[in-house]
Amino acid sequence: MQLPYTESLHANEKNGVLYYSFPSMDALPFIRHGFSTRLGGVSEGIYASMNLGYNRGDEAEKVTENYRRMGEALGVDYRDMVLSAQTHTTNLLRVTAADRGRGITRERGYTDVDGLLTDDPDVILCTHYADCVPLFFVDPVRKAVGMAHAGWRGTVGGIGKAMVERMTAEFGSDPADLLVGIAPSIGPCCFEVDTPVVEEFRKLPLFDAACFTDDGNGKYHVNLWEVNRRILLSAGVTPEHITVTDLCTRCHPEVLWSHRATGGQRGSAAGFLGLRLDND
Numbered sequence: 001m002q003l004p005y006t007e008s009l010h011a012n013e014k015n016g017v018l019y020y021s022f023p024s025m026d027a028l029p030f031i032r033h034g035f036s037t038r039l040g041g042v043s044e045g046i047y048a049s050m051n052l053g054y055n056r057g058d059e060a061e062k063v064t065e066n067y068r069r070m071g072e073a074l075g076v077d078y079r080d081m082v083l084s085a086q087t088h089t090t091n092l093l094r095v096t097a098a099d100r101g102r103g104i105t106r107e108r109g110y111t112d113v114d115g116l117l118t119d120d121p122d123v124i125l126c127t128h129y130a131d132c133v134p135l136f137f138v139d140p141v142r143k144a145v146g147m148a149h150a151g152w153r154g155t156v157g158g159i160g161k162a163m164v165e166r167m168t169a170e171f172g173s174d175p176a177d178l179l180v181g182i183a184p185s186i187g188p189c190c191f192e193v194d195t196p197v198v199e200e201f202r203k204l205p206l207f208d209a210a211c212f213t214d215d216g217n218g219k220y221h222v223n224l225w226e227v228n229r230r231i232l233l234s235a236g237v238t239p240e241h242i243t244v245t246d247l248c249t250r251c252h253p254e255v256l257w258s259h260r261a262t263g264g265q266r267g268s269a270a271g272f273l274g275l276r277l278d279n280d
């Protein structure tokens, strides 16, 4: 099966594992990253085949094998990965090599972590998705990375801005240096919400008519990509440093995990991001 065409992302294949990457980050030799699809794993049934969620009811051995395969495709060891513990918060956790394997080879030891950041080249950040918006952050100057999970609550809570501020505080990052990627997730075509949710978005000063459509029956379609882009701009990221996906997960449920398209009977995608300072 082929991946849907997109102008914003690179489609990659290695050993049968298909994944997307951001051209801006592929251009950096000290970055390894990718966003998984449903293709190239060993899980079966509703989890077929690249399920990276241990909490979905799939067999743990198969999920671990899927991590091993993703790691091989990305050129990293899956035992060096650290997993988030996502609950739609805006909590961020700085990790180091001492955290390797948390969530895969051993217990996490933390809860309520929707974003991870590091400047340690010996650890790979990993966050999970099935319609929610993946945010990838790279500071090419300070050599640091971050990943954040932005569902609608995380988006309204400003997790993108929180990551920029945290990278500034932890690593001395200049927001104008940061490269940010918004990976495949539910698009403005499919993210339908009702009045209480759109009212939460309206509390954001940057939320205007260009961020949603009013369907006229108490239903709205919100553009999470644009809202997140504006939040990043408000934090000082420059427009030319933001890559925005044009791939909607719900429009492509055969190759991308979508919670809404599957009614929740599904596996999970994952984003992976780490530094490679040894150039091996």
Ligand SMILES: [Zn+2]
Pocket (backbone or CB within 6 Å): 186, 187, 188, 189, 190, 248, 249, 250, 251
């Ligand atoms: Zn769609």
